[in-house]
Amino acid sequence: MLCYAVAEGTYVRQGPQKKQTMKQLDDSSHNLIEIRNLKFSRGHRVIFKGLDLDIKRGEVTAFMGPSGTGKTTLLRLITRQLIPEEGTIHIGGIDIATLNMAELYRLRQRFGMLFQNGALLTDLNVFENVAFPLREHTKLTNRLIRHVVLTKLHAVGLRGAADMLPSELSGGMARRVALARAMVMDPDILIYDEPFVGLDPISMGVIVRLVRRMNDTLGITSIIVSHDVAEVSTVADCSFLISGGKVAASGSPDELRTAKSELVRQFMHGMADGPVAFHYQAPDYEEQLLGRDAE
Amino acid sequence: MTSVVRDLFNTSVEFVRTFGAFQLFSLRVLRHSPEVLLGRFGLVVKQVFNTGALSLVIIMVCGLFVGGVLGLQGYSNLARFNAEDSIGVFAAFGLIKELGPVITALLFAGRAGTALASEIGLMKATDQLSAMEMMAVNPVPRVLVPRFLGGVIAMPLLVAVFSMIGLFGTHLVAVELLSVDVGAFWQQIQITVDMEDINEGIIKSIVFGVAASMIAVWEGYNAVPTAEGVGRATTRTVVITAIAVLVFDFMITAVMI
Ligand SMILES: Nc1ncnc2c1ncn2[C@@H]1O[C@H](COP(=O)(O)OP(=O)(O)OP(=O)(O)O)[C@@H](O)[C@H]1O
Ligand SMILES: [Mg+2]
Numbered sequence: 046m047l048c049y050a051v052a053e054g055t056y057v058r059q060g061p062q063k064k065q066t067m068k069q070l071d072d073s074s075h076n077l078i079e080i081r082n083l084k085f086s087r088g089h090r091v092i093f094k095g096l097d098l099d100i101k102r103g104e105v106t107a108f109m110g111p112s113g114t115g116k117t118t119l120l121r122l123i124t125r126q127l128i129p130e131e132g133t134i135h136i137g138g139i140d141i142a143t144l145n146m147a148e149l150y151r152l153r154q155r156f157g158m159l160f161q162n163g164a165l166l167t168d169l170n171v172f173e174n175v176a177f178p179l180r181e182h183t184k185l186t187n188r189l190i191r192h193v194v195l196t197k198l199h200a201v202g203l204r205g206a207a208d209m210l211p212s213e214l215s216g217g218m219a220r221r222v223a224l225a226r227a228m229v230m231d232p233d234i235l236i237y238d239e240p241f242v243g244l245d246p247i248s249m250g251v252i253v254r255l256v257r258r259m260n261d262t263l264g265i266t267s268i269i270v271s272h273d274v275a276e277v278s279t280v281a282d283c284s285f286l287i288s289g290g291k292v293a294a295s296g297s298p299d300e301l302r303t304a305k306s307e308l309v310r311q312f313m314h315g316m317a318d319g320p321v322a323f324h325y326q327a328p329d330y331e332e333q334l335l336g337r338d339a340e
Numbered sequence: 341m342t343s344v345v346r347d348l349f350n351t352s353v354e355f356v357r358t359f360g361a362f363q364l365f366s367l368r369v370l371r372h373s374p375e376v377l378l379g380r381f382g383l384v385v386k387q388v389f390n391t392g393a394l395s396l397v398i399i400m401v402c403g404l405f406v407g408g409v410l411g412l413q414g415y416s417n418l419a420r421f422n423a424e425d426s427i428g429v430f431a432a433f434g435l436i437k438e439l440g441p442v443i444t445a446l447l448f449a450g451r452a453g454t455a456l457a458s459e460i461g462l463m464k465a466t467d468q469l470s471a472m473e474m475m476a477v478n479p480v481p482r483v484l485v486p487r488f489l490g491g492v493i494a495m496p497l498l499v500a501v502f503s504m505i506g507l508f509g510t511h512l513v514a515v516e517l518l519s520v521d522v523g524a525f526w527q528q529i530q531i532t533v534d535m536e537d538i539n540e541g542i543i544k545s546i547v548f549g550v551a552a553s554m555i556a557v558w559e560g561y562n563a564v565p566t567a568e569g570v571g572r573a574t575t576r577t578v579v580i581t582a583i584a585v586l587v588f589d590f591m592i593t594a595v596m597i
Contacts, residue, residue: 126470150476164471167463178475181482230475 077102077234077266078123083132085115085122092118094290095132105260105267107281107298109274109312110288113325116270117161119287120236123268124156125149136234154182157227161238163219165211165226171198172207175226182230197225200255202248216243224252228259235259237269241276253280274313278302286312365558369488372481377489380481387490391452395498398451399444403502406443407509410434414510415518424514425524429532431510436533436541440503442589445548448495449581453556454574456487460560461570484561488553495549496542503541540596547592551584 078100085093092115100106108116121127123134125141134141136152144152165174175194179185185193198204201221211219220243227235237256241249257280259265271277277284278298286294286301286309294301294309302313310316327333377384410431418424460483463469469479507529514520556577563573 121470124474126473150478153474153476156474158471158474160467160471160474162467164467166468166471167466178477181475181477226475 075101077137079133079135080123081133081135083122083134084130085118085127086130087118091290093122093129096287096291098285098292098295100266100268101283102266103260103264104282105256105269105280107269107271107277107284109271109277109284109286110293111312112272114287115290116287117238120158120238120268120270124153124158124236154178154230155233156236157230157232157234158236159220159223159227159238159240161242163211163216163223165214165219165223167211169211170207171203171209171211171214171222174211174222175229177226178230193229194225197229198222200228201225202251217245217248220244221248221252224255231263233265235265235267237267237271239270239272241271241273249276256280274315288312361562362558365561366554368480369485369554369557372478372485373489376481376485380486383482383486384489384493387486388493389490391448391456391487391490392494392497394455395448395451395494396501398447399498399502400505402443402447403440403505404509404512406439406502407431407435407506407511408513410439410506411510411513411518415514415520424518424520426528427510427514427520428507428525428529431514432507432529432533433537435503435506435510436537437544438589438593440499440506441541441544441548442585444499444502444545445495445552445585446582448491448498448548449552449556449578449585452491452494453552453577453581456491456553456556457560457563457577458570458574460484460487460557461563461565461573464561464563465565465567465570484557488557491553491556492546492549495552496545499541499545540592543596544589544592547588548585551588552581555581555584 076099080096080098083093083096084091096119108119110116118127122129123136125134125144128142139152141149141152165171166177169177172194173180175197176190179190179193195204195207198207201224203218203221203225206214206218206222211222214222220240224237224240227237235256240252240256244252253276256267256269260267269277269281281298284295284298284301285292288308294304294306296304301309304310304313411427414427414430415424418427418430463483469483472479472482511522511525515522515525559573559577559580560570563569
């Protein structure tokens with residue numbers, strides 16, 4: 046039988062049918078997610094070569110790293126949208142590779158995920174988008190659904206946009222609606238892929254505080270992918286800098302900022318020169334501009 | 341020479357692999373169909389409306405003109421045998437057994453099939469299907485099956501509309517324009533056309549409906565998730581549906597005749 050780790054009694058999930066599946070297993074463990082020796086490639090391009098990392102229960106963990114380093118890919122591996130070539134991923138003590146489809150879906154109900162581009166369902170309006178998981182998984186009355194959905198929309202400041210279609214929203218608004226949808230089932234683990242991109246400073250502040258508050262009051266474990274070193278520093282308990290298929294550095298934002306490593310310093314301070322190449326692999330610049338290809 | 345053989349071999353292997361994957365996909369869609377039909381009928385109705393209403397106008401216009409052409413052609417041919425009264429039967433057989441199902445299916449592929457494929461392909465390209473999976477909702481019964489069933493239900497209805505309007509078009513041309521006797525026109529149809537003939541049309545329309553919808557849904561679901569990939573998927577939908585419909589048409593006709 047499948048069991049999950051649950052943040053101890055922090056809240057009660059809606060829906061009567063859920064309760065029986067809420068067996069608790071391995072609640073003692075400090076780490077909610079443990080990744081060991083993860084290897085994964087896309088075609089010939091190796092993305093991870095032996096990545097190890099632990100995500101602690103109840104903390105805000107950030108993944109940082111240069112663009113194209115595989116942060117989104119890592120999130121997809123953790124949620125088993127992709128399957129690693131080698132290595133294991135344990136969530137609450139369970140090896141997710143061993144789950145069958147039904148068990149995987151039950152596990153995913155404990156996840157909320159904010160996709161990099163929002164991924165709102167285009168044929169439903171904002172309200173129905175946020176209500177979607179509730180309608181699919183619970184037998185709540187319309188009244189209650191309305192109540193829950195409006196509360197979540199209010200939290201992201203978009204209660205007034207409930208009747209709009211996703212195509213009528215700006216990028217930042219769409220992302221905030223997607224955030225409301227990710228929270229609507231009161232998940233144990235919230236995953237944000239680039240939540241701060243395209244937000245104005247005001248909504249950014251609100252969202253950062255929201256992320257932090259959900260973590261502190263509801264005991265949610267959060268994983269944030271972001272390039273935004275400054276924002277990550279204010280919100281994350283622990284950051285991983287992913288580069289070259291491995292964890293290049295980890296620690297609290299302060300530790301990272303003062304780290305000695307060239308790579309960490311380059312990334313944290315945004316320098317063009319350093320161990321991380323700003324350019325994607327390419328032939329020699331001079332050669333390509335002036336060489337035989339130019340003709 | 342060897343490279344030609346190797347290419348040929350690779351292409352055949354690829355074809356067999358794709359065809360096998362298509363069959364597995366079809367089984368998955370069919371397996372979820374009863375539960376959607378019983379449990380989420382509202383979703384299906386919405387899709388019948390989407391695909392049916394989408395194709396209705398084009399089907400009616402085309403039906404009228406196809407019927408009209410049958411009237412003109414039939415008249416000029418049958419008049420040589422002084423049999424222009426039989427023009428109704430000629431048109432009715434043509435429409436009910438052949439042209440109705442086939443042309444409707446081709447128009448359906450061009451109008452509703454491409455819309456289905458591009459809609460599903462775009463949902464995939466914008467991560468909507470992944471988002472559903474992450475919300476522990478299986479996109480096969482939630483997205484694919486209602487669209488498939490919507491097409492399957494809409495097709496026979498559209499075929500019926502096409503054949504009826506087509507016959508009306510023939511009537512317009514033959515009776516109103518070429519002054520064939522209206523009594524003879526309809527009476528001969530009533531005497532000659534059997535339930536068996538109509539059944540052939542119904543069977544064809546159901547088979548074409550299943551084929552056209554399944555191909556559209558498959559192409560959308562397997563589209564390369566980019567703008568270009570979605571475009572290619574819609575084109576392939578039309579081409580493959582056209583071939584499948586005509587091949588099935590031949591096979592069913594050969595069996596039923
Ligand atoms: N579907 C795919 N097929 C092939 N390669 C892919 C695919 N998706 C991603 N990649 C490759 O995998 C690598 C990692 O991609 P990923 O999206 O995980 O990067 P990322 O770290 O999230 O970058 P960003 O910060 O820009 O979002 C990239 O080099 C990309 O080219
Ligand atoms: Mg990314």
